[in-house]
Amino acid sequence: MGSFCLLRSRCLPRQGYVNGQWINAPSTFPVLDPATGEQIAKVADCGPAEAKLAVDAAYKAFYFWKQHTAKERSVLLRKWYDLLTLNKEDLAKLITFECGKPMKESLGEIAYAAGFLEWFSEEARRVYGDVVPSAAKDRKILLLKQPVGVASIITPWNFPSAMITRKAGAALAAGCTVVVKPAEDTPLSALALAELASQAGIPAGVFNVVPCSREKTPSVGTVLCTDPLVGKVSFTGSTATGKILLKHAADTVKRVSMELGGHAPFIVFDSADVDKAVAGAMNSKFRNSGQTCVCSNRFLVQSRIHDRFIEKLGKAMDAELRLGHGSDPNTTQGPLINVRASEKVEHQVMDAVSRGAKVLRGGKRLDGSFHQPTLLADVTTDMLCTREETFGPLLPVIRFSTEAEALAIANASHVGLAGYFFSQDVSQIWRVAENLEVGMVGVNEGLLSTPEASFGGVKQSGLGREGSKYGIEEYLDVKYMCFGGLTP
Numbered sequence: 001m002g003s004f005c006l007l008r009s010r011c012l013p014r015q016g017y018v019n020g021q022w023i024n025a026p027s028t029f030p031v032l033d034p035a036t037g038e039q040i041a042k043v044a045d046c047g048p049a050e051a052k053l054a055v056d057a058a059y060k061a062f063y064f065w066k067q068h069t070a071k072e073r074s075v076l077l078r079k080w081y082d083l084l085t086l087n088k089e090d091l092a093k094l095i096t097f098e099c100g101k102p103m104k105e106s107l108g109e110i111a112y113a114a115g116f117l118e119w120f121s122e123e124a125r126r127v128y129g130d131v132v133p134s135a136a137k138d139r140k141i142l143l144l145k146q147p148v149g150v151a152s153i154i155t156p157w158n159f160p161s162a163m164i165t166r167k168a169g170a171a172l173a174a175g176c177t178v179v180v181k182p183a184e185d186t187p188l189s190a191l192a193l194a195e196l197a198s199q200a201g202i203p204a205g206v207f208n209v210v211p212c213s214r215e216k217t218p219s220v221g222t223v224l225c226t227d228p229l230v231g232k233v234s235f236t237g238s239t240a241t242g243k244i245l246l247k248h249a250a251d252t253v254k255r256v257s258m259e260l261g262g263h264a265p266f267i268v269f270d271s272a273d274v275d276k277a278v279a280g281a282m283n284s285k286f287r288n289s290g291q292t293c294v295c296s297n298r299f300l301v302q303s304r305i306h307d308r309f310i311e312k313l314g315k316a317m318d319a320e321l322r323l324g325h326g327s328d329p330n331t332t333q334g335p336l337i338n339v340r341a342s343e344k345v346e347h348q349v350m351d352a353v354s355r356g357a358k359v360l361r362g363g364k365r366l367d368g369s370f371h372q373p374t375l376l377a378d379v380t381t382d383m384l385c386t387r388e389e390t391f392g393p394l395l396p397v398i399r400f401s402t403e404a405e406a407l408a409i410a411n412a413s414h415v416g417l418a419g420y421f422f423s424q425d426v427s428q429i430w431r432v433a434e435n436l437e438v439g440m441v442g443v444n445e446g447l448l449s450t451p452e453a454s455f456g457g458v459k460q461s462g463l464g465r466e467g468s469k470y471g472i473e474e475y476l477d478v479k480y481m482c483f484g485g486l487t488p
Contacts, residue, residue: 013191013192014041014043016046016050016208016209017194018050018053019054019060019204020205023044023046023050028045029042029045029213031043031186033098034099034100034185034334034335034338035325035370037368041098043187043188043191045212045213048219048222050220052223054179055223057204058150058177058179058206059177060205061177062147064203065175065177065206068175074124074125076200077120077121077200078117081117081121083196084165084193085110088110088111091161092109094160094188096327098189099160099337100334100336100337102332105287105326106326109162110161113165114165115450118451119451119452123170123472127476129143129478131143136484137486140482143478144478146477148476149176149231150176150178150179151167151171151176151179151233151234152179152181152230152232153167153178153179153180154181154233155181155182155183155236157185157337158288158292158293160182160188160190161189163236164180164193165193166467166471167236167257168180168193170471170474171232172206174476176232178208179208179210179224180194180207182209182211184212190211193207193209221245222248225245225248226252230254231254231255232256232475233254233256234256235256235258235259236293237260239461256463257465257466259417259456259464259466260415260461261389261415262293262295262389262457263415263417264298264438265297265409265420265438266280266300266419266421267300267406267422267432268299269302269422269425270303270305272422272424272444274305275312276422277422279316280442280444281299282313282320284296284420284446289334289335289371289393291336291341294417294418294440294448295390296420297386297389297390298410299397300409300410301397302406309397310360310397314375317375320332323373335368335370337369338369339368342365342368345390345392345393346365347384348383348390349363349394352376352385357376357379359375362393371392374393374394376395376396376397377397379396379397380398403432411435414459414460416459416461417439417457418439418448418457419436419441419442420446421433421444423444439458440457452467452468453467454466454467454471455467
């Protein structure tokens with residue numbers, strides 16, 4: 001075991017983390033295991049006052065953090081990465097117990113989360129400006145890149161570690177300081193990251209965490225999005241909430257990054273390798289029990305291979321999917337995050353069946369927040385599951401005839417985060433990849449997220465990009481410097 005402590009240990013952080021200190025709040029809120037409904041911890045319920053303390057601390061820290069050299073910031077981020085890797089088992093247990101993921105997936109998330117710290121520790125030293133040729137002989141034109149300031153980071157529950165490091169890694173590398181508001185369902189992972197940031201030597205005030213309950217989330221979010229000392233807001237979550245935060249940020253004209261809802265199409269053309277398409281569908285749909293923003297939501301299968309795909313997919317579901325608590329090594333499908341999420345899937349299944357869909361696998365909501373992985377056939381575009389994001393283990397299959405028809409269905413959405421398709425026709429691959437109205441495309445691949453590549457969408461799926469060389473740009477301003485009066 002590394003330097004961190006196990007889930008039920010007394011030294012697991014349960015307070016807010018502000019200016020390098022653990023702080024109490026007037027009240028606490030419970031953190032529940034979504035698989036059992038049992039309370040696993042009580043965490044400080046920070047409110048607007050604690051949020052303001054965190055913003056003030058981050059603002060003060062910004063003026064010395066930005067003076068650190070790029071190499072100094074890089075070294076500290078690398079130390080943080082090393083500590084995540086050293087403590088991966090304990091961090092994965094936190095994810096499994098507060099989020100419900102199977103341990104294998106939780107370990108995968110910690111590797112993914114650490115990867116962003118590693119990537120941005122390297123990108124910190126690659127923030128380049130420009131020297132631009134001037135039309136005048138007596139002046140030089142320089143474009144400098146400088147950190148935007150304090151960044152408010154508001155993250156979801158489905159990737160409680162990786163969504164923080166993807167944002168905070170870029171921000172800290174650029175020279176910004178951050179205040180993190182984790183999702184109310186999964187604050188323990190954020191607090192563990194704060195503990196490891198402290199151990200890594202990240203200075204006080206540079207990384208702050210203000211956990212809060214669902215009831216206090218609106219008031220805390222308002223502080224983080226409206227305080228004039230905040231220069232940047234980065235949010236991952238629903239499109240509806242993103243729109244509210246955008247309105248808050250507009251009053252002080254803050255920089256914003258929004259990674260919002262998805263409704264990903266998964267298209268299987270007649271030329272596809274069906275076995276690979278089935279494997280891609282399993283990966284894309286059932287990771288985290290269907291609770292990712294890039295999960296495929298609408299499955300479009302061309303007529304000639306439709307029946308063969310459905311048959312093989314059903315057999316794969318029978319062979320590979322096992323419901324249970326994430327701590328059981330045989331589990332591949334954990335619970336949904338809460339009962340409301342399970343009820344949403346049930347409602348979509350009932351709606352589809354009432355409109356003529358056939359349940360080929362699963363179809364039932366189970367005790368607590370569990371729902372059977374479900375395969376639907378004879379799905380049409382008027383059904384609820386094809387019109388709104390599911391965020392659960394529901395796989396609806398629509399039969400189509402032509403490429404044009406598939407693209408029309410796939411693009412008939414107000415969001416456009418990810419899209420996937422399987423084809424062995426090279427010309428078709430180029431046509432479809434260019435015409436899908438999404439920010440990310442998986443071609444013959446069901447898993448596409450990686451720190452090296454840009455992550456983000458089009459339409460109402462958000463603004464800006466995370467990860468890749470572009471992720472750090474979201475936390476930088478460009479300053480033009482004109483150096484005149486020079487002797488030619």
